[in-house]
Amino acid sequence: xxxxxxxxxxxxxxxxxxxxxxxxxxxxxxxxxxxxxxxxxxxxxxxxxxxxxxxxxxxxxxxxxxxxxxxxxxxxxxxxxxxxxxxxxxxxxxxxxxxxxxxxxxxxxxxxxxxxxxxxxxxxxxxxxxxxxxxxxxxxxxxxxxxxxxxxxxxxxxxxxxxxxxxxxxxxxxxxxxxxxxxxxxxxxxxxxxxxxxxxxxxxxxxxxxxxxxxxxxxxxxxxxxxx
Amino acid sequence: xxxxxxxxxxxxxxxxxxxxxxxxxxxxxxxxxxxxxxxxxxxxxxxxxxxxxxxxxxxxxxxxxxxxxxxxxxxxxxxxxxxxxxxxxxxxxxxxxxxxxxxxxxxxxxxxxxxxxxxxxxxxxxxxxxxxxxxxxxxxxxxxxxxxxxxxxxxxxxxxxxxxxxxxxxxxxxxxxxxxxxxxxxxxxxxxxxxxxxxxxxxxxxxxxxxxxxxxxxxxxxxxxxxxxxxxxxxxxxxxxxxxxxxxxxxxxxxxxxxxxxxxxxxxxxxxxxxxxxxxxxxxxxxxxxxxxxxxxxxxxxxxxxxxxxxxxxxxxxxxxxxxxxxxxxxxxxxxxxxxxxxxxxxxxxxxxxxxxxxxxxxxxxxxxxxxxxxxxxxxxxxxxxxxxxxxxxxxxxxxxxxxxxxxxxxxxxxxxxxxxxxxxxxxxxxxxxxxxxxxxxxxxxxxxxxxxxxxxxxxxxxxxxxxxxxxx
Numbered sequence: 001x002x003x004x005x006x007x008x009x010x011x012x013x014x015x016x017x018x019x020x021x022x023x024x025x026x027x028x029x030x031x032x033x034x035x036x037x038x039x040x041x042x043x044x045x046x047x048x049x050x051x052x053x054x055x056x057x058x059x060x061x062x063x064x065x066x067x068x069x070x071x072x073x074x075x076x077x078x079x080x081x082x083x084x085x086x087x088x089x090x091x092x093x094x095x096x097x098x099x100x101x102x103x104x105x106x107x108x109x110x111x112x113x114x115x116x117x118x119x120x121x122x123x124x125x126x127x128x129x130x131x132x133x134x135x136x137x138x139x140x141x142x143x144x145x146x147x148x149x150x151x152x153x154x155x156x157x158x159x160x161x162x163x164x165x166x167x168x169x170x171x172x173x174x175x176x177x178x179x180x181x182x183x184x185x186x187x188x189x190x191x192x193x194x195x196x197x198x199x200x201x202x203x204x205x206x207x208x209x210x211x212x213x214x215x216x217x218x219x220x221x222x223x224x225x226x227x228x
Numbered sequence: 229x230x231x232x233x234x235x236x237x238x239x240x241x242x243x244x245x246x247x248x249x250x251x252x253x254x255x256x257x258x259x260x261x262x263x264x265x266x267x268x269x270x271x272x273x274x275x276x277x278x279x280x281x282x283x284x285x286x287x288x289x290x291x292x293x294x295x296x297x298x299x300x301x302x303x304x305x306x307x308x309x310x311x312x313x314x315x316x317x318x319x320x321x322x323x324x325x326x327x328x329x330x331x332x333x334x335x336x337x338x339x340x341x342x343x344x345x346x347x348x349x350x351x352x353x354x355x356x357x358x359x360x361x362x363x364x365x366x367x368x369x370x371x372x373x374x375x376x377x378x379x380x381x382x383x384x385x386x387x388x389x390x391x392x393x394x395x396x397x398x399x400x401x402x403x404x405x406x407x408x409x410x411x412x413x414x415x416x417x418x419x420x421x422x423x424x425x426x427x428x429x430x431x432x433x434x435x436x437x438x439x440x441x442x443x444x445x446x447x448x449x450x451x452x453x454x455x456x457x458x459x460x461x462x463x464x465x466x467x468x469x470x471x472x473x474x475x476x477x478x479x480x481x482x483x484x485x486x487x488x489x490x491x492x493x494x495x496x497x498x499x500x501x502x503x504x505x506x507x508x509x510x511x512x513x514x515x516x517x518x519x520x521x522x523x524x525x526x527x528x529x530x531x532x533x534x535x536x537x538x539x540x541x542x543x544x545x546x547x548x549x550x551x552x553x554x555x556x557x558x559x560x561x562x563x564x565x566x567x568x569x570x571x572x573x574x575x576x577x578x579x580x581x582x583x584x585x586x587x588x589x590x591x592x593x594x595x596x597x598x599x600x601x602x603x604x605x606x607x608x609x610x611x612x613x614x615x616x617x618x619x620x621x622x623x624x625x626x627x628x629x630x631x632x633x634x635x636x637x638x639x640x641x642x643x644x645x646x647x648x649x650x651x652x653x654x655x656x657x658x659x660x661x662x663x664x665x666x667x668x669x670x671x672x673x674x675x676x677x678x679x680x681x682x683x684x685x686x687x688x689x690x691x692x693x694x695x696x697x698x699x700x701x
Contacts, residue, residue, distance in 0.1 A: 048579070048580060049579070050576075050579065065650075066649070066650035066651065067649060067650075068648055068649070069647065069648050069649070069650070070582060070583050070585065070647075070648045073580075073581070073582040073583070074582040078580045080576075080580075084576040084577050084580075085577065086515070086518070086575070086577055086578075088514065088515075088518045089511075089514075089515075090500050090502075092502045093502060093503060093511065096502055096503055096505060096511060097511055097515075097581065098581060099505070100505070100508040100511065100584065100587070101581040101582050101583070101584055102581075102582060103584065106505045106506060109505065110505075127500045127501070127502075128500075129500075
C-alpha cells in the first residue's frame, strides 16, 4: 500500500526528517505519534506534495509520487487539522468539487453527500459559505469532503480537533468501518487514548527520526512503563 | 470606567512599544549614520527653501484667500460627505481584536467603545491643530482666515466620527440608499444656500444639523454592530505600517482582498445553488475566475504594457520593429497567462484534491480565450493602423492568432506535465518549434512569405494532438 523510503526533508539548512522509512498496509490504521516539532506534520505535508523532499521515495499502490502525481493523489484523501475551505464555494459546492475531482458518479455522490451530511448534522448548512459557519462546522465540511470518495489511503491530521463529542465518536466509527473495507489510514493525534482505541500500529517520531514503531498494544505497555 | 481606561492605556502603551521596536529594527536596516545625517540636513534645507518659496507667493495666497471664501459652504458640504463616505472602508473607531478580547474579561464594550471614541477625537484634534499651527507659521494666509477654517473643519472632523461608525454598520442596498439620500440632501442644501442667498457664515447651520445627527445616532451607536468586520478593519489599520511592510517585504505578500459590503450585496441566491454535477467545467470556471480576479492588477499592467509596446514600436517606421512588438506582446501574454495557470495549484484545498486535468484546462481555455481576443484586438488595431490594408495583412494577422494559441497550448501542456512529473523535461523539438514561432512572428511583416510557416505549426499541432495526446487523467 503506502511505502515511504529513506525520506529526507530539509527546510533551509535545517534537516526536518532524516531517513524516515515506514509502510502502511491495506486496511490498517497507523498512528503517527510524537511531540510537537517531531516531524509528524512534515511527513503528512510531504506525502501530500506540499513539502519538497530532498531524498527518498513515496509509493502508493505502486504509483510513485514523483512519476505520476495526479494518479498518486487520486488514491488518497486528506483531512487537515485546520480546515482550508474556499470562501467562494458553499458547503455543497465543496462536496461537488471533491466528488467531481475523485470522479464519483452522480448517483453515488448524491447518496454519500446526503448520508454524511445527515450523520454530521449539517443538512441545514449546505448552501452556506464557510464564513458563516463555525470552526467546528467547517471542520465537519472538510471531513465530509475527504470521506466522500472511496480511496485506498486516508491521511488525517488531528481528526478529532474541533469536532463535538458526538461527531468525534461518529467519525471514529466511520474510520473503523472504512478500514474494515480495506482503506488504509495514517493519522496523527495528540489524543493518545483515542489513538489507542483506533490504531492497529504506531510510528513514533522523534526529532525527525523514526524512534519506535510496532503494534499499538506495545505502545500502551511502553507508555505505562514510562510512567511507572 | 476607571479600570477600562487603565487597561486601554496599558494596551496602547504596549502597542506603541511594539511599534517602536519594529520601527527601530526597520530604520536600522534602512539607514546608517551617514544616510541619517544627510537626510536630516536635506530635510532642514528643504524646509528653508519651502518657506522662502511660500513667502514669494504671498500675493497668490492672498488672492486664493479672497476667492476661496465664496466656495466655503461647498467645501464644508464636500468635507462632511467625504468623511461619511469613508464608512464604506472603515468604521472610524478602532476596536481591534485586543480590545475585543477585553470583553471576555469584566470590561464592558460600552466603556471600551467610549474610550476608543475619545482616542479618535483626541487624535483628530491634535493632528488638525498641529497642521493649522504649521500653516500659520509657514504660509502667508491671515490668522483670522485660518482660525475660521480651523473651527469649521475641526467641528466637521469631530462630528463625523459617530456617523461614520453608524453608517459603516449598514449593509447592502440599504447603505447605497442612505448614500444616495446623502447626495440628494447635499444637493438640496446647496440649492438652499443659493436660493436663500445664505452667506459663508451660514455653514454653522450645517454643523448644527450634523450635531443633530450625532444626537440621533447616540442611542443607536451599539445596536446591530457587525463586530467581525469592525475588528478586521481595525486590526488591519492598526498594524498596517507602510515602512515596516516595505522593509520586511510584507508588501509583496499577496493580501486576500475582502470586501464584505460587495460580497453581501452581490452574492445572489443563484450563486449559492449547487452546480450541475454532470458539467464539472462550470464549477472550475468559477474557481478560475476567482484565481484570476486575485491577479487582476497584473492583467491591467499586462494590457497596458502590450498597448504601450504596440503603440511605441508601431509609431517608428519599419515592419521589423512592429513585428518585434507583436512578438514581445505575444511573449508577455503567453508567459503571464501560463503563470496564472500555475497559480490555482498553489491553493491548499486545490492542491489537496486530485486534478482532473481535462476539466481544469478546458475551463481555463474558456476564461483565457476572452483575454486572448482582447490582446489580438490591440495587436490587430495597431497593425491595421500602421499599414496599408491588404489581404496579406489579414493573412499575417491570422498567422499571429494561430501562433498565439499554439504557443499558449504548448506552454500549458508543459505546465500540466511538470505538475504531474517531478523531473519533467520538455521535448527538444517542442522548444525549437516554439522559438521558431516567435522568430516567425517578429519577421512576418518584413517578409510576408514567413506566414507559410503557419503550415508547419498546424501540421505539428495536429500531429501532436492526434499521435501524442496528453494522457494525465
